[in-house]
């Protein structure tokens with residue numbers, strides 16, 4: 216679907232957020248970008264979305280053409296809903312901005328709300344919804360144009376654990392149903408391991424992609440109780456501990472992986 220070739224981004228204030236970041240994304244992938252705070256994960260997502268431009272390297276879309284508006288959905292950490300507009304109006308917004316008439320958009324808006332379990336809440340205002348429901352509206356808004364690629368920037372970070380688990384499971388179901396690709400930014404090793412088929416690890420700033428671990432877990436709620444999930448978490452934790460920084464390895468412990476780890480398939484990058 217997309218190749219990122221040695222992307223670099225230095226902001227006008229001199230902050231070098233990314234250096235030589237390379238990644239290949241296939242249609243139908245679910246990739247988690249995992250790395251410490253400030254390592255450039257959001258910057259990388261914004262470059263993919265076309266919301267910012269790299270200073271170095273290039274982004275190559277298969278077929279040579281960047282996606283049309285609506286082919287990429289973006290979900291942020293905050294639900295970012297219009298507070299005065301109903302759930303349905305918020306979901307309609309991206310279609311409205313593209314000139315789609317309200318009447319024509321109605322079925323798509325209803326379907327998107329139903330897909331995230333909010334059929335009965337079309338008329339509700341954001342303040343009448345819980346945090347998890349507001350995030351569902353935000354996801355419905357990203358899905359309403361049936362994007363090929365869904366970019367998610369720590370969408371569940373502000374939610375309680377019960378809500379987060381529910382939304383993670385719903386997201387997996389949506390991903391399977393819609394067969395879109397997902398790039399998901401997170402700080403959480405557990406979240407990355409539960410959701411993603413490919414867990415991509417980044418160095419501290421300037422962010423580079425150093426290691427990738429492939430998950431062989433079944434994408435289902437039961438995976439949380441699978442011993443292979445714990446083993447994958449151990450693999451990723453160990454790989455993070457190995458990431459070199461200017462001050463030494465990223466984590467204080469440089470211990471060997473536990474014997475029961477090793478379910479994931481690891482590929483180090485140059």
Ligand SMILES: Nc1ncnc2c1ncn2[C@@H]1O[C@H](COP(=O)(O)OP(=O)(O)OP(=O)(O)O)[C@@H](O)[C@H]1O
Nearest residue numbers: 226228230232251252253254255256257258259420
């Ligand atoms: N517009 C900007 N101008 C200057 N510096 C910026 C800008 N945007 C981001 N940065 C800096 O670039 C670095 C990477 O930021 P980014 O938000 O991509 O990191 P992140 O990995 O997503 O962080 P977090 O996990 O904490 O959200 C940070 O040091 C940040 O302060």
